[in-house]
Amino acid sequence: MANRIxxxxxxxxxxxSVANQVMVSAIKDLEGxxxxxxxxEYPDYLIDVKKEQELLxxxxxxxxxxxxxxxxxxSLLKEWQDLVLEAGFAYGDxxxxxxxxxxxNAVTVGGTYESYxxxxxxxxxxxxxxxxxxxxxxxxxxxxxxxxxxxDVFRISKEKMIDAAESYRKHIIGLQNHLDLVTGSYT
Amino acid sequence: MDTESVLFKALxxxxxxxxxxxxxxRLGLGSVLGYLIAGVLIGPFxxxxxxxxxxxxxxxxxxxxxxxxxxxGLELEPKKLWRMRMPILGLGGLQVLFxxxxxxxxxxxxGVHWQGALTIGMVLALSxxxxxxxxxxxxxxxxxxxxxxxxxxxLFQDIAVIPMLALMPLLAVAPIIDIADEHSTNxxxxxxxxxxxxxxxxxxxxxxxxxxxxxxxxxxRTGLREIFIATSLLxxxxxxxxxxxxxxxxxxxxxxxxxxLADSEYRHELEVGLDPFKSLLLGLFFITVGASxxxxxxxxxxxxxxxxxxxxxxxxxxxxFALAKFFKxxxxxxxxxxxxxxxGGEFAFVLFSFASQNGVLADEMIATLTVVVALTMALxxxxxxxxxxxxxxLFDKQELEKDFDEIDDGETPVxxxxxxxxxxxxxxxxxxxxxxxxxxxxxAVQIDLVRKFGTKAFYGDVTNIDLLKAAGAKTAKILVLSxxxxxxxxxxxxxxxxxxxxxxxxxRAKGRREAYEIKKAGAHFVMRETLGSALLLGREAxxxxxxxxxxxxxxxxxxxxxDSKHMDELTxxxxxxxxxxxxxxxxxxxxxxxxxxxxxxxxxxxxxxxDSDLRKESQNTxxxx
Numbered sequence: 001m002a003n004r005i006x007x008x009x010x011x012x013x014x015x016x017s018v019a020n021q022v023m024v025s026a027i028k029d030l031e032g033x034x035x036x037x038x039x040x041e042y043p044d045y046l047i048d049v050k051k052e053q054e055l056l057x058x059x060x061x062x063x064x065x066x067x068x069x070x071x072x073x074x075s076l077l078k079e080w081q082d083l084v085l086e087a088g089f090a091y092g093d094x095x096x097x098x099x100x101x102x103x104x105n106a107v108t109v110g111g112t113y114e115s116y117x118x119x120x121x122x123x124x125x126x127x128x129x130x131x132x133x134x135x136x137x138x139x140x141x142x143x144x145x146x147x148x149x150x151x152d153v154f155r156i157s158k159e160k161m162i163d164a165a166e167s168y169r170k171h172i173i174g175l176q177n178h179l180d181l182v183t184g185s186y187t
Numbered sequence: 188m189d190t191e192s193v194l195f196k197a198l199x200x201x202x203x204x205x206x207x208x209x210x211x212x213r214l215g216l217g218s219v220l221g222y223l224i225a226g227v228l229i230g231p232f233x234x235x236x237x238x239x240x241x242x243x244x245x246x247x248x249x250x251x252x253x254x255x256x257x258x259x260g261l262e263l264e265p266k267k268l269w270r271m272r273m274p275i276l277g278l279g280g281l282q283v284l285f286x287x288x289x290x291x292x293x294x295x296x297x298g299v300h301w302q303g304a305l306t307i308g309m310v311l312a313l314s315x316x317x318x319x320x321x322x323x324x325x326x327x328x329x330x331x332x333x334x335x336x337x338x339x340x341x342l343f344q345d346i347a348v349i350p351m352l353a354l355m356p357l358l359a360v361a362p363i364i365d366i367a368d369e370h371s372t373n374x375x376x377x378x379x380x381x382x383x384x385x386x387x388x389x390x391x392x393x394x395x396x397x398x399x400x401x402x403x404x405x406x407x408r409t410g411l412r413e414i415f416i417a418t419s420l421l422x423x424x425x426x427x428x429x430x431x432x433x434x435x436x437x438x439x440x441x442x443x444x445x446x447x448l449a450d451s452e453y454r455h456e457l458e459v460g461l462d463p464f465k466s467l468l469l470g471l472f473f474i475t476v477g478a479s480x481x482x483x484x485x486x487x488x489x490x491x492x493x494x495x496x497x498x499x500x501x502x503x504x505x506x507x508f509a510l511a512k513f514f515k516x517x518x519x520x521x522x523x524x525x526x527x528x529x530x531g532g533e534f535a536f537v538l539f540s541f542a543s544q545n546g547v548l549a550d551e552m553i554a555t556l557t558v559v560v561a562l563t564m565a566l567x568x569x570x571x572x573x574x575x576x577x578x579x580x581l582f583d584k585q586e587l588e589k590d591f592d593e594i595d596d597g598e599t600p601v602x603x604x605x606x607x608x609x610x611x612x613x614x615x616x617x618x619x620x621x622x623x624x625x626x627x628x629x630x631a632v633q634i635d636l637v638r639k640f641g642t643k644a645f646y647g648d649v650t651n652i653d654l655l656k657a658a659g660a661k662t663a664k665i666l667v668l669s670x671x672x673x674x675x676x677x678x679x680x681x682x683x684x685x686x687x688x689x690x691x692x693x694x695r696a697k698g699r700r701e702a703y704e705i706k707k708a709g710a711h712f713v714m715r716e717t718l719g720s721a722l723l724l725g726r727e728a729x730x731x732x733x734x735x736x737x738x739x740x741x742x743x744x745x746x747x748x749x750d751s752k753h754m755d756e757l758t759x760x761x762x763x764x765x766x767x768x769x770x771x772x773x774x775x776x777x778x779x780x781x782x783x784x785x786x787x788x789x790x791x792x793x794x795x796x797x798d799s800d801l802r803k804e805s806q807n808t809x810x811x812x
Contacts, residue, residue: 015735043736076737 002176006059010066010077012039019066019108021182026165027172028045034059038076045079052084054148055098059083059184061175062142064133068107068149071129081136090140099141102184103176105133106148106168113151143184145175196244199236203229204470219322220568222470226477232405237478245475251468252317252533253427254461256345256438259320260340261454268446271339278336278514279343284797285506287312293498299552302358306547309351310539311499313344315532316438316562317469322568323527332630333523334514340528348436348534349384352541359399391426391440395447403453413601415589416460423461436534441502446621465496476533480561484554495559498568503529514629517648519579526574530567531560591647591654599623602663604649604679605670606642606746609634609695609716613667625658650678652686660687668694668710673701677708684709699754722747743784749778 007027011020012036028035036055042048066073073081088095097183109116109126116126124146126149127134137144150164176187203225229236234596237244295301319337320329328334399422406418423441430440448454485492495781504525518612522675539553548556601617603610613623626644628634634644647654649670658665666683668676676694683690694710696702702713722743723762729739753774760767 013738015738043740048250049488 002032003061003181004038004059005030005061005063005172005176006055007063007065007078007169007172008036008038008077010064010074010080012074012076014039017108018158019068019150020065022161022165023065023106023108023168026169030169030172030176032176033042033172038080039074042076042165045076046081049083049086052080052096055083056098056101059101060181061179062098063104063106063172063175065106066108067151067153068109068130070125072132073152077081085136085140096141100181101142102145102175102179103133103142103180104145104148105130106171107150108153109149109151110154111151116151195789196237198473199229200474203474203527206722208470216572217325217568218470219318219325219473220565222473223477223565226474226482226484227482227522228477228499229474230403230478230482232478232480232481232482240477241478245472245575247480248472248475249470249533249537250424250427251465251470253342253437253441254465255317255320255469256425257423257441258458258461258465259448259536260442261458262607263446264449265446269343271335274336274339274514275343277348278510279340281314281510282340282506283309283344283347285510286503288810289502289506290499293502303552304360306355306538306542309347309354310535310542311531311560313348313532313538314503314528314535315339315530315567316341317533318474318530318564318567321469321473322571326571328523328527331520331523332632333520333527336511336516336520337527338493341599342442344532344534345439347434347539349434349439351538352434352436355538355541355545355547358547364777371599384435387429387433387435387440390429391443392447395444399444399448400451401450405458406773412460415456419460420464449648472533479536479557480565481554481558484558484778485562488555492555492558492562496562496566499531499559499563500529502531517629517631522574522579523571526570526578527567527649529570530563535560550713578809591651591657591741592645592658594625594654594659596623596625596643596645596659598659598662599625600626600664601667602627602655602658602660602665603667603669604655605629605668605695606637606644607669607671609671610667610669611637612670613693619668621686624667625663627654627658650675652682655683655687660690663690665691665693667706668692671695671697671716673697673704676705676710677702680705680708688755699808702754703758706758707761718747718750746778749781753778 009024011017014020014024024035027033034055064077066077072078085091085098087093090096106111106170107126107130111122113121114120115122116124116129118124122129126147130147133147134144134166148168150168153161159182174186180187199266204222207228208218208221211224212218228234231282233236280759282290286569287308289308290311291304292607294304294307319341323329325336327337377666403418405417406415422444426440426444427437446624448457451457507525507528508521511524515526536557539557542548543553580636587595598621601614602625603614603624604627606614606626607630610628614626617624626642627636627647628637628644628647628650629653631646634646637644645658649655649668655666662682666679666687668679670676670679673696676696680692680694683692690706691712692710693712693794694705694714696705698715702715706713725746726739729742730736734742753771757767757770758772760770
């Protein structure tokens with residue numbers, strides 16, 4: 001059976017982000033995935049914690065699709081983490097209910113691949129910049145997958161953007177059908 | 188010139204109205220009194236410009252009353268009417284019963300035979316639908332408690348005319364002289380009468396539903412406005428004649444037809460089309476009432492007539508006041524209600540002439556009583572002015588002294604003054620968060636209603652300092668001032684600032700203008716009642732127009748933020764109209780600019796704000812410099 005994938009999407013300016021519009025339309029209609037548009041769901045930041053937790057429980061792989069803002073997530077997704085991944089659910093007594101589920105960040109990044117290096121002005125490779133996500137997943141007993149990133153989204157051509165979206169789509173389909181949840185390897 | 192021609196008469200009537208009404212209005216007397224006085228002046232007993240046939244004209248003008256009830260019916264859907272059944276039957280029924288009984292007894296004690304006494308009692312128990320509704324509408328009181336109750340009583344009276352007409356022949360003492368009269372030819376047996384009544388009511392309902400609507404559909408499709416109006420007139424006239432034929436009150440029939448058509452899509456067109464006719468005919472009717480006041484009899488027997496006028500008004504006032512009190516109407520509303528209905532009605536003219544034909548009453552007595560009724564009608568606008576300007580301010584103060592529920596809520600941090608639609612939401616929110624609220628409300632009906640849902644609100648006028656004290660204004664932290672009357676809100680604010688300086692006032696305001704005034708009176712926080720809901724609705728509309736929800740939310744929030752800020756900044760300018768309008772226009776333009784630039788900024792931000800390379804470039808440029 002295919003793995004159940006939840007995509008928690010967060011973009012406060014989705015209406016004017018070409019990159020994310022292309023990315024979203026590439027995966028939104030995939031069969032068997034749940035697309036959860038957080039800014040559309042909670043424009044007033046009033047997150048329904050119970051509902052979000054139930055969504056997590058009924059999926060195997062949680063994808064966080066968002067632009068990388070200040071080496072982190074848009075504020076609503078941060079709010080989501082603060083409230084939904086609470087003690088007694090994601091960790092702590094009677095917690096760890098997300099244990100062994102997979103966590104993937106799918107990010108759009110303004111800088112180039114080269115800028116995310118010791119020589120670049122972003123100083124650290126992307127995986128290092130995004131360590132807080134990794135540690136959050138690990139803390140909750142979840143398995144952290146290597147981020148899927150599209151770099152330089154403001155400059156690349158429309159064709160390249162579409163290519164990137166297509167490979168994002170393939171990436172998700174791969175997770176859906178070929179990731180062995182027990183071993184973490186592709187079949 | 189032919190003074191009997193229709194055009195000449197029209198000239199006289201119209202001139203009287205055009206001169207009389209604006210003058211009366213100017214003097215603050217209202218249009219009804221203007222018409223009545225104009226009528227007296229041109230009538231056969233003063234200048235004599237209109238002849239003795241004024242009775243016929245009045246008969247014709249009574250059609251205005253029929254139209255008025257048709258239009259009233261249009262405003263009243265069956266559901267609303269059903270909700271009014273208690274006041275109609277209770278208040279209306281008891282008013283007719285008690286007033287009728289008292290007047291009958293008095294007449295009997297004065298030596299009238301019992302049949303005549305009963306007739307006089309019944310007829311004089313009625314009030315004037317035309318004068319009361321016109322005056323209340325003009326004063327903008329139709330939507331108040333007093334207005335609604337007055338309407339309920341008038342409606343019952345219109346219904347009561349039917350059995351009265353049926354009863355009259357049975358009370359005859361003299362042999363019926365004019366057997367070939369128009370009324371008598373169609374006189375039906377008792378059971379036939381009942382059948383006719385039920386049949387015609389049914390016919391109106393069925394025809395209204397299934398016949399009139401399609402006909403109007405057809406007519407509307409011709410696109411000829413005058414034909415639509417002609418059809419409307421045809422409808423009302425048809426009902427009038429039909430009702431007369433079966434011996435029912437045409438006004439009642441028209442009212443029912445109106446109710447049946449109240450949810451029809453042509454309601455507004457009917458209203459607009461018929462309204463001018465109604466107004467003109469009513470005016471004509473009032474003029475004829477004035478003209479028919481028989482000044483000869485009045486001069487001949489001044490004392491008797493004045494005593495009778497006084498007695499009739501007094502009996503009505505006492506009964507109406509007591510009933511309203513019994514039905515827990517607040518004192519001020521009670522006064523409006525009582526003095527509005529304290530007169531004889533136009534039905535009296537019809538019923539008296541009917542009584543005369545049936546030989547129930549002697550002609551001289553009828554002549555006297557007709558003058559009495561006309562005089563009480565003419566006095567109504569004056570009585571209402573008297574009540575409004577003299578009595579109400581007097582009792583207003585007295586009412587404040589006492590007359591509120593004992594409050595046993597204990598100390599609560601919040602007092603909610605005005606537990607209507609607005610106060611309920613505030614109170615429920617606060618209570619859901621564990622803050623107890625003491626609820627004050629001025630409308631007894633509302634208190635009963637919320638009590639059914641298990642909420643206890645206390646009766647009393649919040650402008651009464653003693654009530655506020657009893658509610659714990661000294662110890663409470665916040666007064667939620669959610670009354671919808673701005674004058675009251677200002678008064679309460681001033682009172683509280685003076686007597687309870689610690690108490691914070693959170694006030695509801697109708698609009699911007701009212702918000703400034705309440706704020707100036709000293710309220711700590713003022714919120715315009717429509718602002719929040721209008722913004723929420725606007726937000727949803729933006730979403731439907733294709734906005735992301737977060738984007739719409741931000742637009743609404745931005746609007747709220749700047750609008751509130753500008754409102755605060757403009758508070759000091761309020762009062763200086765020129766300055767205010769200037770500044771307000773400027774602020775409105777600013778707000779629009781802010782909202783627009785927010786959208787543009789955000790679009791541009793997408794291109795650059797998170798563009799780290801841009802940052803690098805600017806850094807480099809900095810290095811170069």
